[in-house]
Amino acid sequence: MKDCNRCELKGKQCNDCWFAEAFANLKKDLVKDLVKVVTKLLDSILWVLKKLHIISILVVLVIPMTTQAAQSRHEAIVRRVLRQLPECENSITKVRLLNRQEDFSNRDYYGMDFKLYGQFNFIADEIYIYTKQSPERFKETLVHECGHAVDYATRTDNKLQEKAFGREPFLSVYSRTNSTEDFAETYLFMKNNPRKTIRLARRNKNLKAKFDFITKAIKKCLE
Numbered sequence: 001m002k003d004c005n006r007c008e009l010k011g012k013q014c015n016d017c018w019f020a021e022a023f024a025n026l027k028k029d030l031v032k033d034l035v036k037v038v039t040k041l042l043d044s045i046l047w048v049l050k051k052l053h054i055i056s057i058l059v060v061l062v063i064p065m066t067t068q069a070a071q072s073r074h075e076a077i078v079r080r081v082l083r084q085l086p087e088c089e090n091s092i093t094k095v096r097l098l099n100r101q102e103d104f105s106n107r108d109y110y111g112m113d114f115k116l117y118g119q120f121n122f123i124a125d126e127i128y129i130y131t132k133q134s135p136e137r138f139k140e141t142l143v144h145e146c147g148h149a150v151d152y153a154t155r156t157d158n159k160l161q162e163k164a165f166g167r168e169p170f171l172s173v174y175s176r177t178n179s180t181e182d183f184a185e186t187y188l189f190m191k192n193n194p195r196k197t198i199r200l201a202r203r204n205k206n207l208k209a210k211f212d213f214i215t216k217a218i219k220k221c222l223e
Ligand SMILES: [Zn+2]
Pocket: 109, 110, 144, 145, 148, 181, 184
């Protein structure tokens, strides 16, 4: 028996203090018991799952299911984007979704961190696109690659293209790479910012030349 602080009784406690201490001890015990019960319960659930081979079933079924779901999400984005770009209908034969960097055919890249996010194969007219990027970036990469498709489908004279592109002002850091990337990045900018495109065209003749060039190319694809 402790001395009671509250009522200053020596060698014994008042009833209030005794109850308070007993209740605190009871709470501690209850929490300990609860943790034990939950741990035991989780152990038992795991044991049952293992016995029924459910864990391996989950690994075999659920992982491909989530991969499949991600695949269809990407396919849905591709369909939606292509619906909005009718000019690409005849210049793209296939959009291939790549889950691994190794599946890209060469070291051409989109992005400044030397990772490949998308690629346009102008011999097969196919777009290769990396799936492990945010939906927003996935969409932008796709539109950028569609820009390459429009460029290659309509390019008759490299000199004409190089006269308009690959020169200041650039609308993104990546467009500085070369005139081809400048075309694709400008195409992406025009699709993302139609109003800004009109404003910028009024203010800068080099940009107007790029926008006019792309508008003509789009028209040519739709003929
Ligand atoms: Zn590119």
